Amino acid sequence: MVRSFVLPLLAAAGIVSAATLPRDNVDCTGVNAISPKCRSNEVKYTRDVYYVGGRLISTATGNITADQLYVEKLTPTCGVKHPNPLVFFHGGAVSGVTWLNTPDGRKGFASHFIEKGYQVYLLDHTGVGRSSQEATSEYTLWNSTGVESVQAGFTAPELNPTYPQATLHTQWPGTGQKGDPYFDQFSKGVIPFTSNWTMGELSMRASGCKLLSLIGPSYLISHSSGAQYPILLSNDCPDLVAGNINLEHSTQPFWNYGSALNSGSSIRPWGLANTPLTYDPPVTNSSELSKEWDGEDTLAKRRCYIQTEPARKLPQIAKVPYLCTTGEASVHATYDHCVINYLNQAGVKTDWIKLGEVGIHGNGHFGHLELNNLEIASVVEQWIQYQDRQKR
Template identity: 70%
Template sequence: MRYPTVFSALGLAGAVSAYVLPPTAAATNSSVDCTGVHAISPKCRSSETKYFRDVFYVGGRSVPSGGGNILADQVYVEKLTPTCGVKHPHPLVFFHGGAGSAVTWLNTPDNRKGFASYFIQKGYMVYLVDQIATGRSAQQDTTDFALANGTTVQVVQGGFSAPELAPTYPQATLHTQWPGTGQIGDPIFEAFAHATVPYTTSLVAGETAMRASICSMLSMVGASYLISHSSGAQYPILVSNDCPELVAGNINLEHSTQPFWNYGSTVDSGSAARAWGLANTPLTYDPPVSDPSELKVEVVGEDTLALRNCHLQAEPARKLPNIASVPYLCTTGEASVHATYDHCVIEFLKQAGGNPDWIKLADVGIHGNGHFGHLEKNNMEIAAVVEGWIKEQDAKKNL
């Protein structure tokens, strides 16, 4: 039985106005604590931008069960429409990173505007996606999917909110932009840590489900800019491979698609990953590749904690014509561990025939950011960099 590619969420798909109080003081009563999760109080005001909200489930497949068929692999999507009207030709589709969900694009842990509000206020149509088997995209086919714990609070503190306290790479000492102390027990830290959720370790099944669902979604939405964070970057890569005509641009806030390798915290450490280069599932190479063992890999550069070596294709490198045809941007924070290895993805894409843009935030005067720059104190400055790149791409297309 063939199921439709879009499922309305229990009748909630009609436009619902998300009324938010105008951003003024932190609370209607100055004695009310509106720090972190305490802002759930109705006495605390919101800084979010007003929008209309629709919700959908896209994609999916039919799976036989004892009592009939169940639907699996469907992906939860929120459609956020500016109340001021849509002013730009291409929607924006957001993909969160590992151990998170689409809420990462909404208000920040200290209750400032998130990326969604920034772009909605500018008149962009925004779509927020929960990755398969994550958040509201819960997976019913448990035989194909295994979940891991979101992450420990120690990893959150040491890797994201306060890497400067016990630096494992030199750039960590430059971290200054996290709101609050970044330490366990701080209310802003706790709001962030509580937003971590389990995620799938079934990488092949997850990529297979997402690449089908998102191309199906884009066939209805139209060509869009895909904006991702961290491990969420693997999905725009796959969609760029499968339906490049529907991707206006691939924008990555610190892409976690390092070719062929995951880095450890010490020199010359790590483990093999992403056998197809940027993904765990097949990519369309030229000359064609039927098995990833056909890709010849060499290690380039000396491995240091400040600048990791890269696992690249041995020359002559095969090309990725579909992926290379999509405009590509990566932004990297000055104090993030990604400052040590984001260059490897850029070099791999160049080998594969692409012309990727890489903006190191410090080079444009934006300093002190860790891996979650889109939640940090200067997140609106980073959003402006992304918007500037989008405008450049639209100008090239005379839009």
């Protein structure tokens, strides 16, 4: 008989499965699940790590590397069964970890797609996490998101709703408040990110297209502010983008919304980006884009900037199939239509799936981590399968 204290050592060495370890009287909630006595819900894959792109910057102490992109390559042990890889772009204030297991230990999006036989790539955007940059004057201006803002905006917006849809939020695991083990696990993964959007976009444009040139045409799956990068790659190297999939895109044209009516701040002077996009007729300066407000501003549905007609087109971006999904309880339910309207006006065909309308209810902004996250993953997978059939 193997003594009980030996089992965790054997599991760590891969000699026995972690699933064989006892769980009786073991607390496996939140970070406690790090214990070798707790089972993992992850699937089997092999993992390789790379840095893609980058450039040298001369400093007083020598050349340093900047703009390199951290990439994890996750390959299903069952074999790759689909022709196009999936590349995941995280949102603001988090890292590529957001696509792995959820704060309460369930399978994340990466596991779902690996289990289905997809080749998966996870990124830490330049300037974030394992792609963090040297604090040079041309690059790094840090900001982050406080615990209170995380609670109010993402994990428990229903407690003090600033928009009507927030009261529908039901899917965050646990209470969504400080002191809950799942909230604490999630909030510790909220990290600084760059507020120098121009430099961030320029570096991601270069390293992103470089990555796609190495791995071939891929589906780009993004969350929140991570959506700005697939838009740019669709503009710069559309032949390498099989599809642009956005879980609540944060590329609202020309504007970031405040919580009060008629509030916010100007951003993205090129409409969907802070750096140049290819318009037709051509634009050499963002000031040439003429815009106007469309609609009345309400807390349930915000007004949008659109182009003044005749609208310029986005011919490069229009080459790439586009999908957005929106949770019924997310603040994005109030303004995701603005991006859809802008793209349609610019000649980009879009698909927009409102999750509540297809029977997936109660989701906030981080739906890919919530209790019904794999239902959302299945919607994304069905869209990918449809695009693949169209190409045959």
